[in-house]
Each structure stands twice: as structure tokens, then as C-alpha cells.
Amino acid sequence: MSDSVQIQVADSHLYPGCAVHIAHLPKSERTAATVVAVVEFADGSGANATCHLRAHDELELTVDGYATQKRHPVNARHWLLLAVDATHNSWRVKRRLP
Template structure:
């Protein structure tokens, strides 16, 4: 993939129920279903991540360690996201994965 997936989070961190917008998500039929991503949080902070399509409406998101704009450190975490709409632009965090 030539460009990273752009992910916008409606808060300064991810948590179950959090709204997420995703642009340029590879189609589920893509060979690897894994893509590099750039996560942009509502407070202006950002993090590198990878996303993996588990199923048509499920996405695993692994976000690297980052700091919020208020310098609060957030450890690397792994999340399960579910699609909210048929266009796969709106997602919600379902739960944290081990």
C-alpha cells in the first residue's frame, strides 16, 4: 500500500464505545488485509498504528505508545473495532484485545 490509512478518533485516547472515522481502508479482499495507519486524536496528538481486517465489519487496530497533548503517556494497545455504517468510514471501538 502506497499511503497510510488515516484514522481519526473522537477523543484523546481509545476506549470501548469511542467513535472512529477511517479513510482509505483497504478492501477486505486485499491479499494481506494489513495496513500501516496514522491515528489522529481529537486533542491534536497522533500515533503510528497497524490495522488488520479480521472480517468484513471487524478491524484489529494496534496503536503504538504515544502522549496526549497534555503529555499523558498512553501505552501501546490492541483494539477490536466494528463498522457502524455500510461504507466502512464510521467505526466504534468494541473492546481492548490482549
């Protein structure tokens, strides 16, 4: 895949319960080991990430460290997301992974 997947987060950081939108997660990539992604946060900040589909409705998301627009540093973190709809466009953060 030459282009990265665009992930939009409804806040300036991820946390359990946070809404996440992934408009175009290609079906062919849903079974791939790792997909490169760019995460765009609601405050305009962004980070590089990788994602991996664990099960049909579970996605592992590893986000690199970044700084919010207010310059608060956020360390790299690993998250488990659950699909909210059948189209796999809407997701929610279930929990942080070790």
C-alpha cells in the first residue's frame, strides 16, 4: 500500500471510550499484518501510527509520541479499538494495551 490510512480522533488524545473515524480501511489491508497510518487529532495535532486487525471488529493501533497544539507531550501508546458499525468506519477505544 503506497498511501497511509487516515485516522481521525474526536479529541486531542486517545483514551478508553474515545471516538475514532477511519474512512477508508481497505478490505485487502484488513488482513495484512501491519498498515501505516496518520492520526489526526481534533486540536489539529497529528502523529504517525501503525494498525493491525486482530479480529473482525478489533484493531490494534500503535501511535508514535506527539505534542498537542497546546504543546503537551503525549508518549507513544498502544491501543485496542472496537468497530462501532458494520462498515468499519466508526471505532471506539476499548483500552490501552501494554
